[in-house]
Amino acid sequence: MACIEARGLRKAFGTNIALDGINLRVEEGRILGLIGPNGAGKTTALNAILGLTPYQGELMVLGRDPWTERDQLMRDVCFIADVAVLPRWIRVSQALDYVAGVHPRFDRAKAEGFLAKTTIRCGSRVGELSKGMVAQLHLALVMAIDARLLVLDEPTLGLDILYRKQFYDSLLNDYFDRNRTIVVATHQVEEVQHVLTDLMFINRGRIVFARSMEELESRYLEVIVHPEKVAAARALKPMHERQAIGRSILLFDLKFDLKLDPVANQELDRQQLAALGDVRTPSIADLFVAVLGDKPGNQAGQAQGAAR
Amino acid sequence: MNTQSNVMNESFDSQRIAPVSMSATRPMYWSMRRELWENRSIYVAPLAVAGVALFGFSLSSIAGIWEKPLRLNPAQPQAPYDMAAGLMMLTGIVVSVFYCLDALHSERRDRSILFWKSLPVSDVTTVLAKACIPLVILPLLTFAITVAMQWLMLLLSSAVLLVSGLSVATLWTKLSFLRMSWLLLYHVLTAHALWPAPIYCWLLLVSGWPRRATFLWAALPLVAIAGVEQIAFHTWHFAAMVGSRLMGAAPTVASTSPDMFPTDPMTQIAPAHFLSSPGLWIGLALAAVFLAAAVRLRRYREPI
Numbered sequence: 001m002a003c004i005e006a007r008g009l010r011k012a013f014g015t016n017i018a019l020d021g022i023n024l025r026v027e028e029g030r031i032l033g034l035i036g037p038n039g040a041g042k043t044t045a046l047n048a049i050l051g052l053t054p055y056q057g058e059l060m061v062l063g064r065d066p067w068t069e070r071d072q073l074m075r076d077v078c079f080i081a082d083v084a085v086l087p088r089w090i091r092v093s094q095a096l097d098y099v100a101g102v103h104p105r106f107d108r109a110k111a112e113g114f115l116a117k118t119t120i121r122c123g124s125r126v127g128e129l130s131k132g133m134v135a136q137l138h139l140a141l142v143m144a145i146d147a148r149l150l151v152l153d154e155p156t157l158g159l160d161i162l163y164r165k166q167f168y169d170s171l172l173n174d175y176f177d178r179n180r181t182i183v184v185a186t187h188q189v190e191e192v193q194h195v196l197t198d199l200m201f202i203n204r205g206r207i208v209f210a211r212s213m214e215e216l217e218s219r220y221l222e223v224i225v226h227p228e229k230v231a232a233a234r235a236l237k238p239m240h241e242r243q244a245i246g247r248s249i250l251l252f253d254l255k256f257d258l259k260l261d262p263v264a265n266q267e268l269d270r271q272q273l274a275a276l277g278d279v280r281t282p283s284i285a286d287l288f289v290a291v292l293g294d295k296p297g298n299q300a301g302q303a304q305g306a307a308r
Numbered sequence: 309m310n311t312q313s314n315v316m317n318e319s320f321d322s323q324r325i326a327p328v329s330m331s332a333t334r335p336m337y338w339s340m341r342r343e344l345w346e347n348r349s350i351y352v353a354p355l356a357v358a359g360v361a362l363f364g365f366s367l368s369s370i371a372g373i374w375e376k377p378l379r380l381n382p383a384q385p386q387a388p389y390d391m392a393a394g395l396m397m398l399t400g401i402v403v404s405v406f407y408c409l410d411a412l413h414s415e416r417r418d419r420s421i422l423f424w425k426s427l428p429v430s431d432v433t434t435v436l437a438k439a440c441i442p443l444v445i446l447p448l449l450t451f452a453i454t455v456a457m458q459w460l461m462l463l464l465s466s467a468v469l470l471v472s473g474l475s476v477a478t479l480w481t482k483l484s485f486l487r488m489s490w491l492l493l494y495h496v497l498t499a500h501a502l503w504p505a506p507i508y509c510w511l512l513l514v515s516g517w518p519r520r521a522t523f524l525w526a527a528l529p530l531v532a533i534a535g536v537e538q539i540a541f542h543t544w545h546f547a548a549m550v551g552s553r554l555m556g557a558a559p560t561v562a563s564t565s566p567d568m569f570p571t572d573p574m575t576q577i578a579p580a581h582f583l584s585s586p587g588l589w590i591g592l593a594l595a596a597v598f599l600a601a602a603v604r605l606r607r608y609r610e611p612i
Contacts, residue, residue, distance in 0.1 A: 047610075051425075052422070052425060070425065070430075071428050071429060071431075071433075072428065074425075074426060074427055077426075079426035081419075085420055085611075087423065090342075091345075097338070098338050098341070099427065101335070101337065101338030102335040102429050103428060104428070138423075
């Protein structure tokens, strides 16, 4: 059984199509990064997975329909949203009491253990804590729940770099194991790059790119081309070209699908590209720009989406 | 999928059985606890009003020591107790109305609905827990605080009588305290819980609907209906009905009873009459409809 399985997932707000027939399959034990520009449909997709919003199409999360079975599903799913959603009036001790009271899989001692490593005091109200501390508290609550799926929607938004690093470190070291699945939507691509096992780009309500990280590393190459070889490099049909510090940087897909473009009649290999310049694995950010184009193009995309 | 992960799934499933047996009332209990954490006015306001009433009563008692001790009406020794209790009932109504108007609104306003919804608590449990506050918790709390307040008033009166050398026994025999408390409990549960249930559930439902100005949205339809009735039929039946519901003017006592507020020892309670009145059941049916709508509404609700 896949952890998340969606077929033809659609969701429209009025004439604005937020999800345009998404097909998705996330196996257990993966860490999936969901990357996309603002308004691409990331949050809508996550909300559908969490049973927070109705949708059209088929969606199963851990074998359940999230919209009709949200409360049962939440025994196995945890969620941290894009901004601090812990109510400001709640005390840390009350939050622990409450989650311990309603969640059968919550290990209070574990949560207290995580909190002991921070400067958060049990008597404090959430409203008195800093933004970073609230995120730490929420993470402590969530990590003490023995869940099968953790959904993170911009979990580190607005946190300083220390908290952000700590957040992903503790997630990987203290929480993740092969039985759990994590789906994270974020703009801070560079931070999750080394965490992910799978990557998905979403734009205008569609999945435009889905690869495992292994595939990504073996398949895409970025070449900082020697100036005199630019023409030769361009002939090899790069996915994308950009200029940086006076050099051309070309991004190649080594397994270019010939069926899509019969003109690109060659399978590229690393040696061939290495002859053109310095070769390296592209960052997710560069790949993202290459796949989605230089323009974020949201307005145009939405207009197009609305017209359809 | 390979066998290893199948084994894993099975172990998960067997693991799942134990926690599900967790008592179904626990989420309900903790949901109510969280309402009390969030809305401290539920108990602070009645306590504060009781304190003020006690303070006023002690002022008048102490002033009475050298004037006319207690100025008690021998025919109605319970009058000041009634007045204080009436004040508590009014407080309960005000707190209930404000609580209900905010109940499904504040969690959307502060976005915490995303946190509550990320826990295995159903919308039914959440809405029922919220409805329990004005329908069960507040009436019982009001009753308990009122009785405690009246007990202190009785002690205070006795002390004043002792100091002024009058008979305490007369007061204690005339004032049937236990019967007064029992009548109060009956009154609170019928007139202030069951009878106004449709009003409170309506307010609860409306609190889940608009982005702001819940009071306006709750009041406008009622005002509109009353206005249409007045223009069309020149009567105020609807407005009077809503008002009597809210204020707890329920047919809970026999028509021969002396006063509206039923702590007079002569009061004859009429629970059978109350329970068989169609008004009660129509009201409760309406309340159930409003609650069901509120549950459904909360499923769709997102932060505002």
